[in-house]
Amino acid sequence: MWEYLIFGVISSLITGAQCEITEVIAESGSEAVLPCECHPPSKSAPFVLWSKEGRGTVLRKERSGMRFWGHAWMQHGTQRAHSPQAEFTRGEYNLHIRDVRDDDAGVYTCKVQDRTHSVQKTVMLRVIKVSISSSPSLSGNKVSIRCNVTPWPELATTQWALNGAPFRPQAEMKVITSNRDTASVVQGKATERLAGNWTCDVSYKGTQGRATAPLSVRGIVHPNTDDTRVYAAVGSALTLPCVFSSGLIPTDPLWERLSTGSLSKPAPHLLPPSFAPSIVSSNHPWDKSANLTEVRSEDGGRYRCSAKVEGIRLTRSMQLIVAKIISNIRSNKRSPAKLTCHLSDPKEITGYEWVHVTYDLNGTQIVRSIQKGKELVVDMMTGDNLGEWVCRFHGKKGSLGNVTSELQVMSRLTGDGSSGLSHNTATVIGLFFLLLVLLVVLVQIYKNYQRRKKIFQFPALETIVHTISNEREARERHQVKK
The missing domain is CATH 2.60.40.10 (Immunoglobulins)
Structure with a gap:
């Protein structure tokens, strides 16, 4: 106790400095740093004392360099409170407390004394913690x-x-x-x-x-919010997600199609014909997603999945947005083709992008001719424009999906297909008449064959026929000589 008595007497006799309370707020479990700075730095080894109100000494350092800690600050054989020696030369005598706890909160006092002056500072440590x-x-x-x-x-x-x-x-x-x-x-x-x-x-x-x-x-982690939008192209396969937290075993799963503009009332019509539960569900019981093997234009709308978990029925609704390309190709080959990227609900669409896709002999995809806009006009006179045209649509958070159109196939069905149809019709008619003539010739040959076959069945009659034929030829020659 004599050290404290001497320290107090000297402090009252030597010019000192008293600072106001410094506030420190530290998160529970973190490391708190309680400041204590003295400037200019002491040229000699000072006496340093850190104490806490109600718990006594935290750290004491003698001028000789000896250090002492309060036993309450020992944890698993190591000190939770320390003051780095390297900082003393800069006039910093901060107290570091590792793994701060609620009972560490309170008022701390730092006292520093050398041969010429002494400093005392007060720090209020508050511990903040979030609990659930x-x-x-x-x-x-x-x-x-x-x-x-x-x-x-x-x-x-x-x-x-x-x-x-x-x-x-x-x-x-x-x-x-x-x-x-x-x-x-x-x-x-x-x-x-x-x-x-x-x-x-x-x-x-x-x-x-x-x-x-x-x-x-x-609960249901995918999709994580109601009314989530799912985009799909007409004719493509699609998975409507309904995934619960891993480890949950939902029971009585149910898929419903909701009425237009409603998030709760089921629609009177049935689910799409190609709608079926996902095969993945058998391997992961928490996955109750559903598949559509082929999306149709009329499949767009609102859907809802639900299942019971621990006696509570959890639900999640989503909206299927169907994308398709509407083509306007005239019979006149010289007229340009017009392609329109259409979505059943374009509310979230912020932009459209058209990409022309072709393939080389090795099957490598070649992308070119990127154009912006919902509609695309294609020159049908240029063969390079035939092939796949892909419409990509974007939202505020990036790409939402795409839909593909095969322009070459459509041209055969309309403009080029009309002239091709006329040419093929003429060819078919010509072949039909040729086959008809060949059939008539074959029938005549067959009749002659049958006639000769009947004659050869009577040899005497054959001799008479030859004799008559020879006499006719002789009379004809005799008339020619006259």
């Missing part, structure tokens, strides 16, 4: 997110952030305004959109403190 009542929490259940500061600073301001963005109270969750000696609390029903890192920012007398805790919500 239940994490992971099942979607729809009540959850409470609490921000505690020990001791709570009166007239402090508190702000909440979710995944780095300021949190605005919603229907599911509300913020309870903090009062004296209380904490700031966010309460409500847990949903997938509220999952992530919750951060509490506290400001007090120009000092800021921050603490973060993760909230995990189990």
